[in-house]
Amino acid sequence: MQRAIDLLGLFDESRPALSVRDIVSASGLPKTTVLRLLGTLRANGLLWVDEHGRYLVGPALLRWSRLAEQVWRLPPAARVVLRDLAVEHRETVHLYVRRDVHRVCIAQQEGPQSLREVVRVGDELPLWAGGAAKALLLDAPESLLRRVAETSPHGIAHLETLRAWLDEARACGYAISHGEREEGLSAVAVPVRGRQGAVVAALSFGGPSARFGDERVRCFADGLQGAAGELARAGLPFEV
Structure with missing residues (x-):
């Protein structure tokens, strides 16, 4: 779970879209581990893949963002x-x-x-x-x-x-x-x-x-x- 959260943490305003190569390089994890984590995150809507094959934050985060905004x-x-x-x-x-x-x-x-x-x-x-x-x-x-x-x-x-x-x-x-x-x-x-x-x-x-x-x-x-x-x-x- 911590590794999956760390992958999500790689995305920010300056890097809204990342390739698999970018993620492997930034995370320091083996490519097979990265691909497995990306697949799980994508299946749950936490990540999305654009037309160029790059990963973006997914639409499921919109609901969490709305909830966090209400709470805080x-x-x-x-x-x-x-x-x-x-x-x-x-x-x-x-x-x-x-x-x-x-x-x-x-x-x-x-x-x-x-x-x-x-x-x-x-x-x-x-x-x-x-x-x-x-x-x-x-x-x-x-x-x-x-x-x-x-x-x-x-x-x-x-x-x-x-x-x-x-x-x-x-x-x-x-x-x-x-x-x-x-x-x-x-x-x-x-x-x-x-x-x-x-x-x-x-x-x-x-x-x-x-x-x-x-x-x-x-x-x-x-x-x-x-x-x-x-x-x-x-x-x-x-x-x-």
């Missing part, structure tokens, strides 16, 4: 919160949840400025760096921090850096990052806490570092903290 769609009041944030602070707003050692963007509202960070709904990013990652890890146990550090380019040595970042975020009440994941990009993020007080999501602004000076960072943090409280009161569809 923010309530109207929460969508208004994100829209108002982007308008007031003129930066793109993202809402993330944690998936194991990754973070996934489940909602966004683009800011009005043409130069902005591009993270789309559904994009999966690492947890070893970035403002939103720190906000999501504020209550994380040591075992999770260790696993996150091991996924970083620095390996387990990154654990001490993660601890220091989280101590700083707890002291400030918000997390910041400058060029940690990609040079020239900065972020400010706060946790969104659920009914039991646990971190269930992270709300963040992201954009060019030139627009994230100290004064604006404090202003962003104030706006995000107020909005996080509003989101918690509005209720999030995935919170249990």
Whole structure:
């Protein structure tokens, strides 16, 4: 099953159609294994073959996509919160949840400025760096921090850096990052806490570092903290 999921993960916006040769090369699996998995995925409508013999994502995924959109769609009041944030602070707003050692963007509202960070709904990013990652890890146990550090380019040595970042975020009440994941990009993020007080999501602004000076960072943090409280009161569809 994991191998089949890995094959589906090869398809994205930049590679919407793949040949068998492409899939074998990208997956590193034997061709006989790839053909068997492709046959199963195609039989279940998860993959489709076009007129050139290339594989595309299949129509069965439309139903799952519709279901996921229904489950993860923010309530109207929460969508208004994100829209108002982007308008007031003129930066793109993202809402993330944690998936194991990754973070996934489940909602966004683009800011009005043409130069902005591009993270789309559904994009999966690492947890070893970035403002939103720190906000999501504020209550994380040591075992999770260790696993996150091991996924970083620095390996387990990154654990001490993660601890220091989280101590700083707890002291400030918000997390910041400058060029940690990609040079020239900065972020400010706060946790969104659920009914039991646990971190269930992270709300963040992201954009060019030139627009994230100290004064604006404090202003962003104030706006995000107020909005996080509003989101918690509005209720999030995935919170249990």
